[in-house]
Amino acid sequence: MNDLLAKLSAAHFGAFTTRDAYDCGYHRQSxxxxxxxxxxxxxxxxxxxxxxxxxxxxxxxxxEMATRAVVRTFDGRVYxxxxxxxxxxxxxxxxxxxxxxxxxxxxxxxxRRRPGLSIHSAxxxxxxxxxxxxxxxxxxxAILGAAMTCGxxxxxxxxxxALAAGKTTVDELQTWLRRLSRHRDVTHARKAVQMxxxxxxxxxxxxxxxxxxxxxxxPTPQEDVxxxxx
Numbered sequence: 001m002n003d004l005l006a007k008l009s010a011a012h013f014g015a016f017t018t019r020d021a022y023d024c025g026y027h028r029q030s031x032x033x034x035x036x037x038x039x040x041x042x043x044x045x046x047x048x049x050x051x052x053x054x055x056x057x058x059x060x061x062x063x064e065m066a067t068r069a070v071v072r073t074f075d076g077r078v079y080x081x082x083x084x085x086x087x088x089x090x091x092x093x094x095x096x097x098x099x100x101x102x103x104x105x106x107x108x109x110x111x112r113r114r115p116g117l118s119i120h121s122a123x124x125x126x127x128x129x130x131x132x133x134x135x136x137x138x139x140x141x142a143i144l145g146a147a148m149t150c151g152x153x154x155x156x157x158x159x160x161x162a163l164a165a166g167k168t169t170v171d172e173l174q175t176w177l178r179r180l181s182r183h184r185d186v187t188h189a190r191k192a193v194q195m196x197x198x199x200x201x202x203x204x205x206x207x208x209x210x211x212x213x214x215x216x217x218x219p220t221p222q223e224d225v226x227x228x229x230x
Contacts, residue, residue, distance in 0.1 A: 001039050001050070002026075012133060014053040015069035018046040044070045044101075044116065063087045063098040068134045070101050070117065078103040079128045080136040081120055082145035086158055088131040089139055089167060092203050094157040096150050104137055104145075120145075124179065139168040140176045147192040148185040153210050155192025160206040163198035170196070 001009070004024035009016045021031045034040045041051040047069035054062055064087040067080050079085070082102035083093045104120040105111075106128065111121045127137050137145070139162050147155025162168045173193045180186050195213060200206040212219050 001034060006050075009050050012072065013068055014050040014057075014065045015072060016040075016048050016050075017069065017073050018048070020072075021048070044073065046073045059098050060087050060093055063093075063101070067101050067103075068132075071103055071134050071136075074103070076106065076135060077108075078105055078119065078135070080131075080134060082118075082142060082149050083154065083158075085131075085136045085139075085142035086146055088134060088136050089142065089162075091139070091142070091161050091165075091167070092157050093146070093154070094203055094207070095154040096146065102145065102149065104141075106135070123176075138172075138176075140172040143168065143173065143192070144176055144180060144186075144189040147189040148180075148183065152188050152191045152195070153207065155189055156195050156210050157203050157206045159192055159196035160198065160200040161203075163196055164201065 002025060005016060005021055005026065008020055008024060018031065021034070026034065035042055035048070038051055040048045041054055042048055043066040047066070049065045049069055054065055057065065063084065067084040067087060071078055071080050080088055080102070081104035083096035084102045086093050100116055100118065102118045102120065104127070105122045107122050109121045112119045123137065123141055127141055128135055129138055130136070136142070143155055143158045143162055146158050159173065163170070170193070173196070177186070177190055177193060180189065195210065197209065200209060209219050
């Protein structure tokens with residue numbers, strides 16, 4: 001990988017596109033050679049990652065790199081969404097199938113699915129932001145989308161962490177819930193928001209609270225338990 005492409009890729013957390021490679025002096029044959037030499041890995045049509053960086057990363061960071069590369073191929077027409085957006089925000093993605101990427105259109109109601117990628121319809125004004133140069137839906141939408149796609153537990157884990165880190169608020173979650181009221185599986189998202197609690201300090205705590213709630217208990221996180229006096 002030449003210096004120009006290495007620097008561009010590093011600026012995008014290890015991700016780059018065919019156009020990026022061509023802009024940095026590569027052509028079709030030399031880009032193919034870059035892949036054959038194991039210095040780059042193709043993660044989607046026209047989407048690539050730095051192979052060394054990818055192979056050294058955790059599954060979540062690998063998904064983040066692939067998401068950034070795929071989103072970049074759309075030239076601003078889509079945002080990272082659902083649990084794919086959560087990886088950009090370093091929020092937990094418990095229970096998510098990390099071999100599949102989710103994006104949402106910036107301004108179109110058309111949705112589609114292809115191997116390894118779901119493209120959702122646009123969410124409307126206020127949905128997007130930039131995270132490390134990559135367009136993404138906001139944290140509230142990412143959480144709700146993850147819950148709708150992967151289930152209530154996934155949403156609770158992400159919502160707890162986001163609330164604890166100050167990346168979203170209950171009011172923001174409720175506002176977007178109202179806007180998504182007609183979406184499929186929104187009941188999963190609604191339940192995740194109802195159960196969310198910023199006092200849970202880890203994925204394990206969030207999951208334990210979720211499981212206890214499922215069998216009829218209503219635990220209180222960080223409850224101060226004192227021993228009896230003698």
